[in-house]
Amino acid sequence: MHRWNTAVEQNMVVRFVNDVLRGFGQVFFQNSPISGALFLFGLFVGGWAMGGYALLAVVVSTLSAYWLGISRSAVSAGLFGYNAALVGVALTFYLDDNNMLPVYVVFGGFASCIVAAAIGNLLGQWGMPALTGPFVVTIWIFALGIYGFTQVEPSANSQAPALPVLATGGRASLSFQDVYTGIFKGISEVYFQNSIWIGVIFLLGILASSHIDFFMALAGAIIGLGAGWALGVDENSLTMGLMGYNGVLTMIALGGLFYLLDVNSLVLAALAVIASVIVSIALTTVVSPYGGHIYTAPFVLTTYGFIAAGASLKRLQLVPPAKATTPEGNINLYRDYHWWERFSEPRS
């Protein structure tokens, strides 16, 4: 990595490739071009349009950041790419691939750059990270265009507006195959992919950057699936991983990244994953009458809440976003932190 980083410093093209790849990596919080390349590869496995439009959006967002004079260190950490990557993927997923789509993806990439700067500055007041909030805001606005623009058309994945209906019946009966399908698709759905194999590729991409996050991703998908099953979510949502993808991101964010990893933050992260499942259903209900989708909003809102609470939770150690790298890196940074001391005497 040392030679790569030197090349990034010296060569504009390498720097640009680096910034784009790390943008793809940051969707799973991995500030690594290798992880990013694997995630992008996974998207191309999902289809040429999927990979291509995601790449287009990240390129536009990164170039917008250069133009607007956004801090080089932030752009080179991929922080002005990951929201655009998701915007590109989600536009491809929810909209018809017509003449307007490329224009929409380009403008969506630009908009995600502005929204990322805006939300980053607003939340920076509390030392909070933006997470994929800028993606959610951007795609939420753009995808609703189908209700007013004749040139923007829905794909088969778009839900028609409808009043919500009560969930009835018993718990889903899941086979062993259903369970592992739900877990791996829970990981692939972070990038809106419905595939076990793409889930495996994404897991490898995480593993390339952090061993702990590999286990956190799996744990988030499993806990989300389990909580969804226990509360009585329908079988289709469970096996498609729709109760897992927010858990994956929540577990990575809270289990070692923005809180130092210890037994307390591990329990807190697991509880947050359960909360994200309830938030998923609540948001799905709210957006139903106007034909909206929830994207990664359950992860974003749940994790905002658990991080905003942090300043009061003296049993745990918040890691400021500017310092957070990986669970392993954070542990190295806070070598003198011993959670068991906190039990006897919390910090004042």
Add this chain to the structure above:
Amino acid sequence: MHRWNTAVEQNMVVRFVNDVLRGFGQVFFQNSPISGALFLFGLFVGGWAMGGYALLAVVVSTLSAYWLGISRSAVSAGLFGYNAALVGVALTFYLDDNNMLPVYVVFGGFASCIVAAAIGNLLGQWGMPALTGPFVVTIWIFALGIYGFTQVEPSANSQAPALPVLATGGRASLSFQDVYTGIFKGISEVYFQNSIWIGVIFLLGILASSHIDFFMALAGAIIGLGAGWALGVDENSLTMGLMGYNGVLTMIALGGLFYLLDVNSLVLAALAVIASVIVSIALTTVVSPYGGHIYTAPFVLTTYGFIAAGASLKRLQLVPPAKATTPEGNINLYRDYHWWERFSEPRS
């Protein structure tokens, strides 16, 4: 009270009982275990499930706060109990008492603790109190679970999703009995109770802690009822106190608690109560298509607004949340404040 406070310092069990009771007290802004005990008694008059689940939620929230290392002074003032108390009550009111309800109440109590810390920290940036905002956020998420979880079922009190309908007809014709029913139920509805007698018990609970707040609570219920009648709210909502309970809390919050009591803050509080009636209708309309409820959101949003404005309102004296106790206590604190001086020369 001196002996009680000494016992709280020395005995873990007394401290725990104290923290729980003050949690019940803070729903009406009364930091008093006696008030809290009377409010809890009122809930048990409303039913064993009502009192029991409320108690369960407050116990869980208080224990969560201990675990997470939240500041002892805040927990012992009941600030990590009142949102949970309302979550317990509202879950019992809107959901069916099935097998999942106790689990949901326990998790709701925990969640309300996190949300209370989060919203407290976010609003602390502006020196604003959280009010029952954490309750509204938590219950709003949890109650919508009926639209996705088969194991979470609605009670008869839950409203089915529907497009809003225009209000038509004349003003309600209220008898004297309708009027006093509406006033006392307006007080009981703060805790989701539909009963004159529970309203009386709650009033006594307030009186045990602050004479001024006793009158403020009554004034809020009366003004809310009157404004609702004048604007043409339907008879059923008026006599059930649904136009009053937000006014009760708004009047207590603004009439002496977070603004020092004088003729200006009294007028401002009364105007805010009228505003809370309009906010009630607006929010009811917005949540109607997705089957949501408004809880105490009209009070919360109206009072947030009137407090956020405070830094610019130089005719009035804001009381910072950390200093605010009761109207009487605040007046003692600001002995040198004379509102009539403000007329000649507002502070710069």
Add this chain to the structure above:
Amino acid sequence: MHRWNTAVEQNMVVRFVNDVLRGFGQVFFQNSPISGALFLFGLFVGGWAMGGYALLAVVVSTLSAYWLGISRSAVSAGLFGYNAALVGVALTFYLDDNNMLPVYVVFGGFASCIVAAAIGNLLGQWGMPALTGPFVVTIWIFALGIYGFTQVEPSANSQAPALPVLATGGRASLSFQDVYTGIFKGISEVYFQNSIWIGVIFLLGILASSHIDFFMALAGAIIGLGAGWALGVDENSLTMGLMGYNGVLTMIALGGLFYLLDVNSLVLAALAVIASVIVSIALTTVVSPYGGHIYTAPFVLTTYGFIAAGASLKRLQLVPPAKATTPEGNINLYRDYHWWERFSEPRS
């Protein structure tokens, strides 16, 4: 203007007239009593009720600000009038002119004063201007009263609640007359007026205060219309200026007022106008099921976003709201700012 300003200092009546007129002026960001008088004249051309209720609301809001001790400099710049002006106009537009309307306008004027102080203080934390956010919040709450108050009745302009429907068909075919109608009505719709001639009067009002803003207003209306046409908005919305009025305000706000005017901020403002068109459709969709309207929310949210991003956009020069006057005034203030230097070396 010097004699006027002296009279404002010395004479309470002149001061009051000044504060009211500047309130009308600030709807288009013009801190000028002459602009304000022309805008008010335009409203009276739109009808006696339109002008009269707008005037009533601004008078109430200004008097409320005096009572509450709000800073004299802010009130005398019209900052506690413009939201009330729009509240008065929008209540007249969306509600039936019955017995309750004057009461509602008076209370709406008062409420807009509180909300303006509240939002101003909240956004002041980030150095952001309130824009017409206080108007949007106030009118949004008040207009929904028709769904709960029998004494508040809708006008023919009010939309009934409905689930949103997909836009289908081709692009609108616009004649030359449609185009210029859409542009001038885009300017008149800022004040909810559907008239070419009122648009011309408003343009003259802007010209009386700032030549650059005259062109920005036109550019915003044109770009909004063009973007709306390209994306496939229906003909009626285009010719009524509904895709233009948010663009007019966005272009004025970002093209020289809150960003120093240069080639970068001009491009950014134009892109923001396009964004405001997409935001318009998204918000229209969201409010449709509960019968809401979008008012100037697309302008407000888009411009909040582009200004919040500003602290990170080192290629551009943000102008703090307290210093911002007109594009011309700002350029005089930042004489040493040269955007081309930023290309070689952005500020760190």
